[in-house]
Amino acid sequence: MTNKTDFGFKKINIQEKASLVRGVFDSVANNYDIMNDLMSLGIHRIWKRITIDQAGVKPSDRILDLAGGTGDLAKQFAARVGGQGEVIVADINHKMLLAGREKLVSQGRVGNVYYVQADAQNLAFPDNYFDCVTMAFGLRNVTNKALALQSIERVLKPGGRLLILEFSKLTVPLFQKIYDLYSFNVIPKIGRLVTGDEASYQYLVESIKMQPDQETLKTMMLEAGFKAVTYKNLSGGVVALHQGIKTREN
Amino acid sequence: MQSVVVLAMLEQAINAYLKAHSNYQQSLEQLNGKTLGLEIKGLAFRFYFIFTKEKIFLQSTLNEQPDLMITAPPFSLLQLFTKKQAEAVLFSAEVEIKGDVILAQQIKKLFNEVDIDWDYYLSLIVGDIVANESKRFVDNNIERLKNFATNLSNNIVEYIQEEKNILPSKYRAEEFFKEVDALRSETDLLEMKIKRLEKKHGATGSQK
Known part of the structure; x- marks a missing residue:
């Protein structure tokens, strides 16, 4: 088995990836939300709204928002599950968690939201614990994606649903050149202007290119034990929303 | 969406x-x-x-x-x-x-x-x-209509050519046209030969 993995277009030792990704998100945490708006022209809000809609959560559900970062999904989930439910925002990056907690607390979203620094590959939660797990724009930063999917499957309740919102492969090849031109020439420049950090956004666009395509991720989810795995392309495949159901009990 | x-x-x-x-x-x-x-x-x-x-x-x-x-x-x-x-x-x-x-x-x-x-x-x-729903209906039905039109066209051609023998197949038609061309060439040759013979005999007749 190879001990190399990708970090954007670079090949690095597996052990190095977590700390390099941490460096990226430490750098961007404070400007994460504004950069999301600028880079996606605000469309990420619609993608997230669709994710919330498809999650189908109900009052009193227990939700895990992995790579929850600045809490965009958690905020919506917390309002829906109410006081009887709970939302756990988990992120491997401490700075992102702090930024998320500060934002949600300042918006009065307290009481049913908890923050846990956690590695998606080794989730420290009981088996069959969550009604729903979401991961928005986080999977491509995970070193061992298969391990993460198995770990998520373990903590979901039977009948529980996993939703992965992630950059994917465009369905209209004609737009690929325009998209690449925008990704590689504009996004790092916006990053430099807003955060003073071009390298982190260069990593971001490279990591998007290295992300498994729709069918590959679907296969990975099936291999991790999920059933009824489907995906929806959003904005012509710029991102895809994958869903799977856990059917067995651990 | x-x-x-x-x-x-x-x-x-x-x-x-x-x-x-x-x-x-x-x-x-x-x-x-x-x-x-x-x-x-x-x-x-x-x-x-x-x-x-x-x-x-x-x-x-x-x-x-x-x-x-x-x-x-x-x-x-x-x-x-x-x-x-x-x-x-x-x-x-x-x-x-x-x-x-x-x-x-x-x-x-x-x-x-x-x-x-x-x-x-x-x-x-x-x-x-x-x-x-309308878009899906239209998309599905355009595809269905295209298939229907193709099938119908194939079936009509097959019916007329094979079942009813009203029209020849493309191959038969081409063969027929080749034969017509060959016949025309032969007719032309024959016509030229006749003209040449007429000329020859006409010329001999006038010498008499």
């Missing part, structure tokens, strides 16, 4: 109204934690309301049966939201209710008082579904 956007718009309109009218707080507290599903009959589209103490949320998916499920045609659904005397509609034959009937009355009472443009939002939802 568009229905998600329309549901978000409707959700915002309802909550903006409730926020501006504090007298609904008690009704919301009564409904806290309850879920309502609405299915538009004939369009097979469902959406759900989640009631919480602070807001009402709308979504197109719910991971369990709602506390109350109402199935109704679009017009009856609109009447449920807008008519003050909606009991008649609620218990009419074309409206199906599954679940807590008292909850149905509580929700109806709340929605009848929420003075927003229900017609507009429901028409957007219904319009979007109809538009999507």
Whole structure:
């Protein structure tokens, strides 16, 4: 088995990836939300709204928002599950968690939201614990994606649903050149202007290119034990929303 | 995707109204934690309301049966939201209710008082579904029509050529035209030979 993995277009030792990704998100945490708006022209809000809609959560559900970062999904989930439910925002990056907690607390979203620094590959939660797990724009930063999917499957309740919102492969090849031109020439420049950090956004666009395509991720989810795995392309495949159901009990 | 956007718009309109009218707080507290599903009959589209103490949320998916499920045609659904005397509609034959009937009355009472443009939002939802269905119908049927036209054309040609023998096949026609060309060439040659012979004999005759 190879001990190399990708970090954007670079090949690095597996052990190095977590700390390099941490460096990226430490750098961007404070400007994460504004950069999301600028880079996606605000469309990420619609993608997230669709994710919330498809999650189908109900009052009193227990939700895990992995790579929850600045809490965009958690905020919506917390309002829906109410006081009887709970939302756990988990992120491997401490700075992102702090930024998320500060934002949600300042918006009065307290009481049913908890923050846990956690590695998606080794989730420290009981088996069959969550009604729903979401991961928005986080999977491509995970070193061992298969391990993460198995770990998520373990903590979901039977009948529980996993939703992965992630950059994917465009369905209209004609737009690929325009998209690449925008990704590689504009996004790092916006990053430099807003955060003073071009390298982190260069990593971001490279990591998007290295992300498994729709069918590959679907296969990975099936291999991790999920059933009824489907995906929806959003904005012509710029991102895809994958869903799977856990059917067995651990 | 568009229905998600329309549901978000409707959700915002309802909550903006409730926020501006504090007298609904008690009704919301009564409904806290309850879920309502609405299915538009004939369009097979469902959406759900989640009631919480602070807001009402709308979504197109719910991971369990709602506390109350109402199935109704679009017009009856609109009447449920807008008519003050909606009991008649609620218990009419074309409206199906599954679940807590008292909850149905509580929700109806709340929605009848929420003075927003229900017609507009429901028409957007219904319009979007109809538009999507129509597009799918048209796409499917264009493909089906294309296949039908191709099959029909092949079948007609086969019928005329093979079954009825009215028209020759392309191969037979080409063979026939080749034969005609060969015959024409031979005829031309023959004509030239005859002319040459006539000339020869004509010339000999005049010498006599």
